[in-house]
Amino acid sequence: MTRLGDLERAVMDVLWDTVPGRSDGITVREVAETLDGRELAYTTVMTVLDRLAGKGMVEREREGRAWRYRAAASREAYIARLMLDALDLGGSRDAALVRFARSVTGTEADVLRAALADEAAER
């Protein structure tokens, strides 16, 4: 599980960091090549991308015989979402987290919400 978690993270980092300008996504082979140092099998990378797609973290589009993958949202958007949870601004009624203290100004909350809204508008 931890190993798989590490792989998922590494793959997401590739999607986020190495192809920032390309909105059309990259293929499994390209991801595997970028992760060359890890010596991963093509199928392993495909499995990881498949899992991430299942969780809604990545989106994919078919191009010819291959799928092209890209992150469903930016790293900043995910962090913003976690912070909204953390500051109890996510609008959830469930006691999912226990917080030390909340410290957030109206401005900060607006910024966090805007980060999510931008992300939604881009797609």
Add this chain to the structure above:
Amino acid sequence: MPPWPTRRRSGRDDAVAHSLHFAASMLACWLIAQVLARSTWTWRSPRVAILCWQAVGLGAGLSAVGLPMSLGLTPYQRGTGSALLALADDLWHSTLPAGLGAVHLGLVGVGFGIGAVLLTTTVRSIHGAVRAQRRHRDLLALVARRDPTVPGALVLDHPGAAAYCLPGVRPRVVVSAGTLDLLNPAELAAVLTHERTHAQERHDLVLLPFTALCRALPWLGWVRKAHERVSLLVEMRADDKARELHADAPLAGALQRFAAAGNRITPAGALGLGDRDLAVRVQRLMVTERPPRLLGAVALAVTTTAAALPISLFLS
């Protein structure tokens, strides 16, 4: 030996007495909740106070189920528990006693309905929390990082100040980069102990029934009040653990910095709900008072009785 008629009358008295007892324990729970919500000794022994709230919640829930049931079961002229068994047996054989009408069955049904609502909202709360936690955990795995300054915790790269615990079998303590900037090492250590206490003592499970109650009865003011109080007590309990290990000053400092971090940019009224509670917690750390042992023991005895009464009625 008493003659036969006396025994029959005592059975009817018994059944009525049961309903009265349920009503009395419901009233007692409500009164105790009012007193608990107003008293401040609870801040000096949060653990005892949490137990009291749990007992009151259990007692109130059981009484709410038991009162209509016991009223509906009066024709059986015996204890609620054994009368329920007798009713089940009679329903199975389709031979209801003469005195038992539709109204009685309806009341028993209301009792079961209340029980079902309490149970389903609890289950839904658990379900919702677990789902939100899984989502949160998945995202953390992708974007949070480990940091040598906070061993065992995860760091979120965001300038806002947040410190929290994602509860569960494998809990995560998370702080934001803003918190790392905000606090000095001693304060940070105290905050991490605070969060680990939440995780170790499963404070999420302590809060869960109260969250569920709020969901089931959102219009009931005192249920919301109970939830608020228990949330604050849970924080105080974690504060106590942190001050045990790191002295008072770092924790109070951390709380004040959190409060000030919000106020720095927007001077007034922009903070969330926890604001007033934050002040209470800081004040509490300024003075060292002995926990009120006698008062705590009395409160615990009273609330345990309030919870034990409906339980014993169901078992009779």
